[in-house]
Amino acid sequence: MNVMQQATTSPIEIRTPKMPAMEGRAVSVFYGQKQALYDVSLAIERNQVTSLIGPSGCGKSTFLRCLNRMNDTIDICRVTGEIRLDDEDIYNRDIDVVELRARVGMVFQKPNPFPKSIYENVAYGPRIHGLTRSKIELDEIVTSSLRRAGLFDEVKDRLNEPGTGLSGGQQQRLCIARAIATRPEVLLMDEPCSALDPIATAVIEELIDELRENFTIVIVTHSMQQAARVSQKTAFFHLGKLIEEGHTSDLFTNPKNKQTQDYITGRIG
Amino acid sequence: MFGYLILTILVFTLVAYFVGQTAGRSFALADRQTHSLPGYHGAFVAVWVGIPALVLALLWVALQQPVIDRLVIGSLPGALTSGATPAQLSLILSEIKNVAAGQIFAEPSPDVKAAADLYVRWQDIARWAMFAAAVALMLLALVIARSKLAPRFRARTGVERFITGMIIFCSVVAILTTVGIIASLVYESLEFFRRVPLHEFVFGTRWEPQMAIREDQVAGAGAFGVIPVFTGTLLIASIAMLVAVPIGLFTAIYLVEYANENVRRVVKPVLEVLAGIPSVVYGFFAVLTVAPAVRAAGGAIGIVMSPNSALVAGGVMGIMIIPFISSLSDDALKAVPRTMRDGSLAMGATRAETMIKVLLPAAIPGIMGGVLLGLSRAIGETMIVVMAAGLIATLTFNPLDSVTTVTVQIVTMLVGDTAFDSPKTLAAFALGLMLFLVTLTLNVIALRIVQKFREQYD
Known part of the structure; x- marks a missing residue:
């Protein structure tokens, strides 16, 4: 645990601690003619877990996917507004998407390990970004990433076996290890536990809490309990609009908005 | 007559269906505890009525002719048939049939005339007998099947069993056909190997099959070494694959990963048109357009090449194979889950990196399948090489030379005057x-590869 933390003292913490890690300003998203997100402004605080909640189709995943421009892969998708990462608009022409995605990693809803060995899965990012100079360094990154994802002890004897052979929960932790191996500043998680059983979910939630020390995390979740358990800040989306945001404890115990209250008490959604 | 019979069987079957269905309905009205729906009762009776009659009719038609022939021959006076060879008998029989059909060239002998009358009469009788037998069978079946129906009768199970049987029958037909073709190939090949030893065939390096088939012909002694023919085939197939694999694969990659919807809407149908061009058209494209152009180009830079070069035949064949490889690779690449692609892109990989490191490895089984299918096509393709490749079997690996292929040789051996017991034909x-064994091996390898990778990448 200690070794791990030393290894990951990232440069972000040296920068202005007050400034949010990412900030969306008046973000609107259109899929063709259809508008999916309306003027969302939301700050993602550094080294915190921010959870995005709301009923299906409310735009929370769409917003998440704007944060590392994964929406670019959808031809008909158009984004307006501004999203800042360290005071730089990531939709600026000068931004290299490849570099952006190395800084803003992502974990998907369904575990999606590559059809490669466990080792190669984790080494994927460091390899394509040339983060290491030697095999020893690469080994070290792979080991430390797996360890930090709480998977190392379970797989250390079979690093060369295919990642697809692991259980669902292990696969998801492998994907987390893969995402943090590039040492991103922000980690986006799109319903990372929705395909997992309760035990695997508990393991991942614990992991998220630990990862918060080194990463800024944004998590989309359907489970309000999960949002309450893991996050410090919560944003409630409904029908493409950001309805309410605030400290998780405030939002769940004392919602200001009627819609938020209805949702968290189970009346809508 | 046979047409009417089929029609009658159809009508009876329909009637049987309604009889069964009506019975089923009445059961359903009387009692909620019936086992099968009325439709199944109907289908059950219909199957009972239709299928046996159909089988009877088909068997009858198949067996009727030989029986009648035998009867007519038997009726001929002994003077005509005694001591006649089978060939003479069949000559007499066909004369009788001609007379019966009214095609009379010379005045037939009274014996033949009488036999022709008999023939016509037997045929009439047979026809009516077939009709009567079929109708009787159907009526009988209708009564039996109808008497079986009862509220708790399991008509559905019976129909299900019939469907299973029919499906098995169809697959057995396909398998038996394959077995039959292989058996005839093997049989004739064994005949050949009785005349030309196996080792001479497999290891011989000279292929000069144009031997004399009659004593008065002037021709070579004949040499049947298969090696030059197979090297020719492999040379042309390799050239074809060299053309088709890169172009096909890159086309697929472009279509799946880079092209937008509009481009894809145009390019995909065009590729399918390419697949629809008959290979004979590719053949004259090769002979009339590509070959002279390649030859002229070669001449311009001082290379002398044969007009029927392996390069031209292989190149054009490669173009023909492109759609196979591109469309199978396209499917394989598209079948890779979107989450893989997103996962790689989200790691900050470029599209090319994602393609090379994630999508291609995941799609390899499908792509290999396409490539080996294309290779089987290239080896078995006939028309292009008949038109564009040579006839002389030269043992060479020079693509500018003229070579011949297995398929070309098969064609040239079986056209024209042939004797069926000469080694040339056999x-x-x-x-x-040999060709069948080679393509079979390739297909087995392809299946193996696909299975091996599928286990790993699912």
Whole structure:
């Protein structure tokens, strides 16, 4: 645990601690003619877990996917507004998407390990970004990433076996290890536990809490309990609009908005 | 007559269906505890009525002719048939049939005339007998099947069993056909190997099959070494694959990963048109357009090449194979889950990196399947090489030379005057067998590869 933390003292913490890690300003998203997100402004605080909640189709995943421009892969998708990462608009022409995605990693809803060995899965990012100079360094990154994802002890004897052979929960932790191996500043998680059983979910939630020390995390979740358990800040989306945001404890115990209250008490959604 | 019979069977079957269905309905009205729906009762009776009658009719038609022939021959006076060879008998029989059909060229003998009358009469009788037998069978079946129906009768199970049987029958037909073709290939090849030893065929390096088939012909002694023919085939197939694999694969990659919807809407149908061009058209494209152009180009830079070069035949064949490889690779690439692609892109990989490191490895089984299918096509393709490749079997690996292929040799051996017991003709079967073994091996390898990778990448 200690070794791990030393290894990951990232440069972000040296920068202005007050400034949010990412900030969306008046973000609107259109899929063709259809508008999916309306003027969302939301700050993602550094080294915190921010959870995005709301009923299906409310735009929370769409917003998440704007944060590392994964929406670019959808031809008909158009984004307006501004999203800042360290005071730089990531939709600026000068931004290299490849570099952006190395800084803003992502974990998907369904575990999606590559059809490669466990080792190669984790080494994927460091390899394509040339983060290491030697095999020893690469080994070290792979080991430390797996360890930090709480998977190392379970797989250390079979690093060369295919990642697809692991259980669902292990696969998801492998994907987390893969995402943090590039040492991103922000980690986006799109319903990372929705395909997992309760035990695997508990393991991942614990992991998220630990990862918060080194990463800024944004998590989309359907489970309000999960949002309450893991996050410090919560944003409630409904029908493409950001309805309410605030400290998780405030939002769940004392919602200001009627819609938020209805949702968290189970009346809508 | 046979047409009417089929029609009658159809009508009876329909009637049987309604009889069964009506019975089923009445059961359903009387009692909620019936086992099967009325439709199944109907189908059950219909199957009972239709299928046996159909089988009877088909068997009857198949067996009627030989029986009648035998009867007519038997009726001929002994003077005509005694001591006649089978060939003479069949000559007499066909004369009788001609007379019966009214095609009279010379005045037939009274014996033949009488036999023709008899023939016509037997045929009439047979026809009516078939009709009567079929109708009787159907009526009988209708009564039996109807008497079986009862509220708790399991008509559905019976129909299900019939469907299973029919499906098995169909697959057995396909398998038996394959077995039959292989058996005839093997049989004729064995005949060939009785005349030309196996080792001479497999290891021989000279292929000069144009031997004399009659004593008065002037021709070579004949040499049946298969090696130059197979090297020719492999040379042309390799050239074809060299053209088709890169172009096909890159086309697929472009279509899946880079092209937008509009481009894809145009390019995909065009590729499918390419797949629809008959290979004979590719053949004259090769002979009339590509070959002269390549030859002129070669001449311009001082290379002398044969007009029927392996390069031209292989190149054009490669173009023909492109759609196979591109469309199978396209499917394989598209079948890779979107989450893989997103996962790689989200790691900050470029599209090319994602393609090379994630999508291609995941799609390899499908792509390999396409490539090996294309290769089987290239090896078995006939028309292009008949038109564009040579006829002389030269043992060479020079693509500018003229070579011949297995398929070309098979064609040239079986066209024109042939004697069925000469090694020249029989060699075609041996070649066909070899070709079959080679493509079979390729297909087995393809299946193996696909299975091996599928386990790993699912």
